[in-house]
Amino acid sequence: MPMLEMSGVRKxxxxxxxxxxxxxxVERGDVCCIIGPSGxxxxxxxxxxxxxxxxxxxxxxxxGLSVTDPAVRDVDLRRRVGMVFQxxxxxxxxxxxxxxxxxxxxxxxxxxxxxxxxARALLAKVGLADKAESRPSQLSGGQQQRVAIARALAxxxxxxxxxxxTSALDPEITGEVLAVMKQLALEHTTMICVTHEMGFARExxxxxxxxxxxxxxxxxxxxxxxxxxxxxRTKSFLxxxx
Amino acid sequence: xHSYLVAIPSLVRGxxxxxxxxxxxxxxxxxxxxxxGTLRSMAPRALDLPLLGIVEFFRxxxxxxxxxxxxxxxxxxxxxxxxxxxxxxxxxxxAGALASEIVRGAIVSIPLGQTEAAAxxxxxxxxxxxxxxxxxxxxxxxxxxxxxxxLIVESSSLxxxxxxxxxxxxxxxxxxxxxxVALPIYLTVLVAYFVVNYPISLASQRxxxxxx
Amino acid sequence: xxxxIAFFGVIGALVVGTIGAAMRIxxxxxxxxxxxxxxxxxxxTPPLVQIYFLAFALPKLPGIGPHLILPAVVAATxxxxxxxxxxxxxxLRAGLQAVPEGQREAAAxxxxxxxxxxxYVLVPQAxxxxxxxxxxxxxxxxxxTTLVSSIGVLDLFGEANDVIAQILVSAELFLTVxxxxxxxxxxxxxxxxxxxxxxxFG
Ligand SMILES: Nc1ncnc2c1ncn2[C@@H]1O[C@H](COP(=O)(O)OP(=O)(O)O)[C@@H](O)[C@H]1O
Ligand SMILES: [Mg+2]
Numbered sequence: 127m128p129m130l131e132m133s134g135v136r137k138x139x140x141x142x143x144x145x146x147x148x149x150x151x152v153e154r155g156d157v158c159c160i161i162g163p164s165g166x167x168x169x170x171x172x173x174x175x176x177x178x179x180x181x182x183x184x185x186x187x188x189x190g191l192s193v194t195d196p197a198v199r200d201v202d203l204r205r206r207v208g209m210v211f212q213x214x215x216x217x218x219x220x221x222x223x224x225x226x227x228x229x230x231x232x233x234x235x236x237x238x239x240x241x242x243x244x245a246r247a248l249l250a251k252v253g254l255a256d257k258a259e260s261r262p263s264q265l266s267g268g269q270q271q272r273v274a275i276a277r278a279l280a281x282x283x284x285x286x287x288x289x290x291x292t293s294a295l296d297p298e299i300t301g302e303v304l305a306v307m308k309q310l311a312l313e314h315t316t317m318i319c320v321t322h323e324m325g326f327a328r329e330x331x332x333x334x335x336x337x338x339x340x341x342x343x344x345x346x347x348x349x350x351x352x353x354x355x356x357x358x359r360t361k362s363f364l365x366x367x368x
Numbered sequence: 369x370h371s372y373l374v375a376i377p378s379l380v381r382g383x384x385x386x387x388x389x390x391x392x393x394x395x396x397x398x399x400x401x402x403x404x405g406t407l408r409s410m411a412p413r414a415l416d417l418p419l420l421g422i423v424e425f426f427r428x429x430x431x432x433x434x435x436x437x438x439x440x441x442x443x444x445x446x447x448x449x450x451x452x453x454x455x456x457x458x459x460x461x462x463a464g465a466l467a468s469e470i471v472r473g474a475i476v477s478i479p480l481g482q483t484e485a486a487a488x489x490x491x492x493x494x495x496x497x498x499x500x501x502x503x504x505x506x507x508x509x510x511x512x513x514x515x516x517x518x519l520i521v522e523s524s525s526l527x528x529x530x531x532x533x534x535x536x537x538x539x540x541x542x543x544x545x546x547x548x549v550a551l552p553i554y555l556t557v558l559v560a561y562f563v564v565n566y567p568i569s570l571a572s573q574r575x576x577x578x579x580x
Numbered sequence: 581x582x583x584x585i586a587f588f589g590v591i592g593a594l595v596v597g598t599i600g601a602a603m604r605i606x607x608x609x610x611x612x613x614x615x616x617x618x619x620x621x622x623x624x625t626p627p628l629v630q631i632y633f634l635a636f637a638l639p640k641l642p643g644i645g646p647h648l649i650l651p652a653v654v655a656a657t658x659x660x661x662x663x664x665x666x667x668x669x670x671x672l673r674a675g676l677q678a679v680p681e682g683q684r685e686a687a688a689x690x691x692x693x694x695x696x697x698x699x700y701v702l703v704p705q706a707x708x709x710x711x712x713x714x715x716x717x718x719x720x721x722x723x724x725t726t727l728v729s730s731i732g733v734l735d736l737f738g739e740a741n742d743v744i745a746q747i748l749v750s751a752e753l754f755l756t757v758x759x760x761x762x763x764x765x766x767x768x769x770x771x772x773x774x775x776x777x778x779x780x781f782g
Pocket of ligand 2: 168169
């Protein structure tokens with residue numbers, strides 16, 4: 127059974143059909159990279175997976191849990207799905223450590239000391255062991271995004287969602303965040319990454335998905351996807367970004 | 369019931385006085401606000417400090433103290449004032465201090481690039497202010513000025529305490545004559561103030577949304 | 581007297597503001613409607629008239645009125661609590677609205693319940709955003725304690741008022757009282773700015 131299975135997913139905001147019949151499957155330990163022009167519905171797909179946005183039709187199953195089943199509670203879903211945002215969305219009134227421990231303490235019910243241990247280990251893993259007591263405003267963008275990754279990992283998720291995790295960063299510091307993401311991929315974390323980093327997709331992805339105007343135009347392993355794109359729309363998009 | 373109906377005309381006259389106070393005070397406050405606010409936005413630090421002191425003083429002391437001072441205090445210094453004049457003056461000075469903050473805030477919120485662009489065209493300091501900065505700042509002043517008017521209407525009720533026959537004082541006089549009408553009369557007065565002020569504050573909020 | 585009224589007034593207004601703001605964002609439509617009606621009414625009517633209503637009109641309510649004869653100081657404090665509380669509701673609601681949407685999403689994505697999202701993420705930030713406006717409202721309440729004198733409670737100002745009646749040397753006295761108020765207000769302002777600095781992000 128795949129880790130994530132979306133079939134026939136539809137979503138409209140008012141008259142605006144943002145997702146039209148999306149079918150997507152991600153195997154355990156795979157890295158799925160979603161690329162496509164802005165406004166094509168990439169963020170919406172991620173938001174549907176953890177129910178930040180309710181879908182209008184179709185089904186989504188994560189690790190055996192049905193997103194459309196009302197008996198499945200939000201927290202059951204969200205503790206299994208970590209999310210990293212383009213704008214980091216760190217809590218500005220908390221230190222890095224407090225950002226990372228909030229979920230484990232309040233959702234998983236960990237004791238403060240255990241949550242602190244976990245936070246220390248994860249902050250060390252993203253290279254920020256010495257920044258545990260810093261506020262977000264004292265950290266650079268790259269450091270903030272790495273804290274945000276640690277915060278999501280602290281829940282022990284089955285799937286990690288990355289929504290343009292490096293788009294808000296200056297080009298010279300995207301590398302430090304991409305390095306953390308590559309490390310996670312090497313450890314066989316199941317990841318779905320919306321990204322504009324073609325180099326990252328080529329190197330790390332199991333599958334590259336190209337979206338345009340609410341539909342999946344083409345989906346292939348990176349070799350085939352970049353080497354021999356099939357659809358005209360994919361070719362024209364790739365010719366602009368590569 | 370009878371004395372309630374009898375009271376209505378005097379309440380209406382009182383409301384008229386409330387409007388007179390509020391409009392007169394608003395006019396003075398806007399004028400004061402423009403002079404003080406513009407001065408403050410242009411003044412060098414040394415000159416700005418005393419002006420800031422004046423503004424903070426009139427914002428800081430309670431309006432009622434100001435009103436009593438103008439009405440009871442000034443005559444003892446040999447200056448006769450009428451009740452209405454004292455009320456309007458107190459409201460005007462108090463609201464004028466607030467208005468100057470509105471004007472100054474709006475002027476300094478206009479990006480420096482506007483002034484620089486105008487200066488690059490060769491315009492003088494005063495022309496820049498009049499032709500470039502103030503026209504843009506006016507838009508930002510409008511919502512807070514509308515809200516200020518609601519505040520003046522609300523605050524004008526203090527005039528009753530120096531015996532100006534505004535809406536509240538008219539109500540008090542009626543209640544003095546017949547204490548049994550207190551409930552309907554004060555309820556009427558509350559509702560009347562609400563009916564006047566609610567649309568004003570709604571308008572201010574709408575403007576705020578539209579203009580930003 | 582001034583200090584007591586101000587103290588209970590500030591506490592009461594904060595309680596009213598918090599409850600009102602919670603109701604205004606509650607999922608229950610009747611709670612929202614009630615809180616909105618309360619806020620708009622008491623925000624848009626003069627506190628002095630509210631005090632008069634509480635002191636002189638409430639006791640005339642048929643039936644229960646005679647039990648509602650409030651001591652002047654209670655009526656006055658209550659009036660200030662209602663007015664300033666309604667303003668606090670609006671300030672806190674605006675503060676909650678000003679917290680970026682991404683903060684709620686990030687908290688929800690972690691699996692926090694609606695209540696925990698509010699408690700640990702949204703409210704702490706809203707309070708920091710609201711602090712300057714809340715501070716202004718405290719100052720305004722402090723100044724409004726002067727209204728209390730008008731229904732016969734002696735506050736700082738009422739005492740001066742009485743003395744004038746007897747010795748008629750009001751000019752300096754009013755100025756003195758005004759300056760005392762001014763000093764208190766300035767102190768309050770400084771206090772709030774210090775608090776803002778301490779709680780600032782980062
Ligand atoms: N909460 C929302 N309400 C209304 N429209 C939305 C909302 N979120 C996204 N949209 C619209 O859905 C479309 C796809 O948005 P999004 O998924 O963010 O695209 P992408 O991430 O690919 O740039 C856009 O047209 C956007 O305006
Ligand atoms: Mg997006």
